[in-house]
Amino acid sequence: MAGLRLGVDLGGTKIYAVALNSGGAVVGSAKSETPRGASVEETAPVLRCTAERAVAAADTKWSSVRRVGIAMPGVVDPLTFRVKGAHNLGWNDVPARDVFAKAFRKKVSLGNDVDCGTLAEAVAGVAKGAGCVIGFFVGTGLGGGIVLDGKLHSGSHGLAGEFGHTILRKNGRLCTCGRKGCLEAYCSKVALSAKLDKLVNAKGEKTILTEMMGDDFSRLKSSKLRKAYRKGDKLVVKLLDEMAYNLGLGTASVAAVIDPDCVVYGGGVIEALGEELMPSIKKGFAAALFSLDPSSIPLRVSSLGDDAVAIGAALLTE
Numbered sequence: 001m002a003g004l005r006l007g008v009d010l011g012g013t014k015i016y017a018v019a020l021n022s023g024g025a026v027v028g029s030a031k032s033e034t035p036r037g038a039s040v041e042e043t044a045p046v047l048r049c050t051a052e053r054a055v056a057a058a059d060t061k062w063s064s065v066r067r068v069g070i071a072m073p074g075v076v077d078p079l080t081f082r083v084k085g086a087h088n089l090g091w092n093d094v095p096a097r098d099v100f101a102k103a104f105r106k107k108v109s110l111g112n113d114v115d116c117g118t119l120a121e122a123v124a125g126v127a128k129g130a131g132c133v134i135g136f137f138v139g140t141g142l143g144g145g146i147v148l149d150g151k152l153h154s155g156s157h158g159l160a161g162e163f164g165h166t167i168l169r170k171n172g173r174l175c176t177c178g179r180k181g182c183l184e185a186y187c188s189k190v191a192l193s194a195k196l197d198k199l200v201n202a203k204g205e206k207t208i209l210t211e212m213m214g215d216d217f218s219r220l221k222s223s224k225l226r227k228a229y230r231k232g233d234k235l236v237v238k239l240l241d242e243m244a245y246n247l248g249l250g251t252a253s254v255a256a257v258i259d260p261d262c263v264v265y266g267g268g269v270i271e272a273l274g275e276e277l278m279p280s281i282k283k284g285f286a287a288a289l290f291s292l293d294p295s296s297i298p299l300r301v302s303s304l305g306d307d308a309v310a311i312g313a314a315l316l317t318e
């Protein structure tokens, strides 16, 4: 099989590798756990091993892989390919691309995970055919990506599309980045956890989440949120609808800068509850969008789901 492309999604908890054939279809995949607290040098062989298993699952030889794309949660410098701010992995300013290329003995392309997810949706997913696509991925944090004319726009420093750190409120909630009022501090699992902790543990509000997971909300799972939301738990419905409304406000701000053809929402929380949250996202979007009729920009839920980031990483190799 000529031209096998390999994409690896290096996440804070798991590593997921896919092999794509020349037509762009996933023909093999493999998963591993991300080694906890490991350095970039210690993680590289685990990535290679997972990638080798994906190639074997595709019934192909390792030698037929020409290039490898790796997506990771951090800002990738477009010139040096060093990675900054990969807080989930505990890495800051590491020469990730060079270390990975050495371990793989292949040419390696490196990208931000949500950039890759947005690219995959623009090329092969729900935004296929749209020229300018922006993506918002709601998981532990809030990531973003920009695709212009089928190509990733990562900016002069790799910072483009970090919508999670645009400001929603002056002197607002504290963000994981250390600043105040960032969109991520309102639209992420970290934000929901903090709010639940305050309302339930400090103010005595009730939610069925406490029956499901106790009163420590720091490891909030999207599946639990879905269950509580679908059962009509008042607090969870209120917090998630508010979160979605704020995400709509943030989307309108970005739309005023980029005027996209399509907006894609992905990530764990959207995977779990995307269709339910879409009405509130649309409400926030319509309330804040300047000048345009909101229906002129389609807002869509990701169609590639968990595969999006790894597929996008493979597309980096083109």
Ligand SMILES: [Zn+2]
Residues within 6 Å of the ligand: 164, 165, 175, 176, 177, 178, 179, 182, 184
């Ligand atoms: Zn921030």
